[in-house]
Amino acid sequence: MAVIINKEECIGCSACINSCPFGAMVMEADKACTTDACTVCGACVDACPVGAITKEATESSVKIDKDAYKDVWVFIEHVEGEIRNVSHELLGEGRKLADAKGQKLAGVLIGDGVEALAKQVFASGADKVYLIEGSEFKNYSTDGYTAVFTDLINTYKPSVILIGATNDGRDLGPRVACRVGTGLTADCTNLGIDEQTGLVAWTRPAFGGNIMATILCPEHRPQMGTVRPKVFKKPVQDFNRTGEIVRVTSKIKAEDIRTKFIELLQVSAASCNLEEAEVIVSGGRGMCKLENFQLIEELAEVLGGTVGASRAAVDAGWKPALHQVGQTGKTVGPKIYIACGISGAIQHIAGMSSSDIIIAINKDADAPIFKVADYGIVGDVTEVLPVMITEFKKLRQA
Numbered sequence: 001m002a003v004i005i006n007k008e009e010c011i012g013c014s015a016c017i018n019s020c021p022f023g024a025m026v027m028e029a030d031k032a033c034t035t036d037a038c039t040v041c042g043a044c045v046d047a048c049p050v051g052a053i054t055k056e057a058t059e060s061s062v063k064i065d066k067d068a069y070k071d072v073w074v075f076i077e078h079v080e081g082e083i084r085n086v087s088h089e090l091l092g093e094g095r096k097l098a099d100a101k102g103q104k105l106a107g108v109l110i111g112d113g114v115e116a117l118a119k120q121v122f123a124s125g126a127d128k129v130y131l132i133e134g135s136e137f138k139n140y141s142t143d144g145y146t147a148v149f150t151d152l153i154n155t156y157k158p159s160v161i162l163i164g165a166t167n168d169g170r171d172l173g174p175r176v177a178c179r180v181g182t183g184l185t186a187d188c189t190n191l192g193i194d195e196q197t198g199l200v201a202w203t204r205p206a207f208g209g210n211i212m213a214t215i216l217c218p219e220h221r222p223q224m225g226t227v228r229p230k231v232f233k234k235p236v237q238d239f240n241r242t243g244e245i246v247r248v249t250s251k252i253k254a255e256d257i258r259t260k261f262i263e264l265l266q267v268s269a270a271s272c273n274l275e276e277a278e279v280i281v282s283g284g285r286g287m288c289k290l291e292n293f294q295l296i297e298e299l300a301e302v303l304g305g306t307v308g309a310s311r312a313a314v315d316a317g318w319k320p321a322l323h324q325v326g327q328t329g330k331t332v333g334p335k336i337y338i339a340c341g342i343s344g345a346i347q348h349i350a351g352m353s354s355s356d357i358i359i360a361i362n363k364d365a366d367a368p369i370f371k372v373a374d375y376g377i378v379g380d381v382t383e384v385l386p387v388m389i390t391e392f393k394k395l396r397q398a
């Protein structure tokens with residue numbers, strides 16, 4: 001794609017030079033020219049007062065028949081024969097979008113010997129499963145899954161695609177979006193339908209989490225987005241539901257996949273499975289020093305929970321980044337979240353506000369965390385936590 005400058009029409013006014021955010025426009029013999037720094041963002045096209053600058057039409061900028069795109073799809077991620085919770089969560093949310101649009105909900109199931117998982121997909125709300133099986137799909141691969149998903153979209157033309165913002169989902173989503181010439185809203189925290197346009201309204205934090213931006217995809221299809229685990233609740237499954245399985249034969253050959261799966265290593269995830277934890281005890285800067293974090297560990301242990309941390313605690317080196325909760329950490333949704341010495345910055349709240357019960361301990365009665373907390377304890381963590389540990393230990397022994 002490129003920017004095209006009609007030299008005949010260019011009046012050499014320099015409006016494009018001033019408008020270019022990348023300094024990629026220059027004047028040569030009183031006519032505008034682009035340099036290698038041009039990203040084809042289009043700012044110069046809008047700025048030119050005589051319409052002398054246009055963007056080259058590409059496959060993705062050619063108007064598409066949007067009516068040909070129907071249904072809501074969810075990428076079904078699975079590991080070692082189990083569907084990841086985030087896929088169920090997205091099926092629940094996808095069901096709402098599909099119902100609102102009067103369309104069908106489908107799961108895209110790619111793998112080897114995974115047909116049995118279709119039952120689960122139907123139970124979580126899908127009407128249809130697109131099933132692509134083959135030994136080359138046993139484990140996720142960037143090449144294999146991107147190619148097969150792209151083919152599937154080009155053939156069946158879905159209107160909306162939801163993908164979990166997991167490691168694999170974040171790898172797959174943008175690649176597929178680029179191949180099919182559409183956009184993708186990453187890391188959404190809410191989904192809805194825009195009343196005016198009927199498009200999916202993708203909401204996500206922007207400008208460091210200081211505002212929530214709602215993004216629409218009006219010109220291209222499918223409308224695509226990734227959503228973090230635990231943003232939505234897993235739907236109640238109904239195993240009486242059934243649906244249609246559409247078997248799709250893949251054209252991908254094993255030799256087209258450049259990476260080889262060698263071994264699955266479970267790196268300490270068991271001790272820090274925050275996304276699946278029912279109880280999380282999190283510590284922030286208010287824990288004051290590394291030694292005090294022992295109180296967080298102890299309370300988590302007594303409650304059978306997992307240890308979380310604010311970014312300040314991670315930056316202080318009290319916990320590895322794996323434990324960070326928040327916008328740039330993990331999004332969690334436990335039954336109980338205990339925030340100890342955490343102020344409640346918007347970036348932290350973004351990762352834990354969907355917890356069922358939030359308990360906050362903070363010595364500052366005006367700390368913002370108390371605005372989202374169901375129960376608040378105003379006090380010093382070094383005094384409150386030992387009491388809680390002792391009392392819960394007693395309850396456990398009783």
Ligand SMILES: Cc1cc2nc3c(=O)[nH]c(=O)nc-3n(C[C@H](O)[C@H](O)[C@H](O)COP(=O)(O)OP(=O)(O)OC[C@H]3O[C@@H](n4cnc5c(N)ncnc54)[C@H](O)[C@@H]3O)c2cc1C
Pocket residue numbers: 208209283284285286287288309310311312313324325326327328329330340341342343344345346347348351361362363364367379380381382
């Ligand atoms: C782009 C971006 C992304 C970010 N992503 C994240 C993220 O993912 N997760 C995250 O957590 N942050 C994130 N942050 C940082 C965030 O803005 C805050 O700086 C951070 O959450 C503050 O951590 P904190 O609450 O532990 O520390 P502070 O804000 O310093 O709060 C400490 C709290 O402890 C209380 N306190 C102090 N001593 C005691 C005591 N003895 N007993 C009881 N209470 C006490 C204080 O009253 C205070 O409320 C991000 C920031 C940016 C700009």
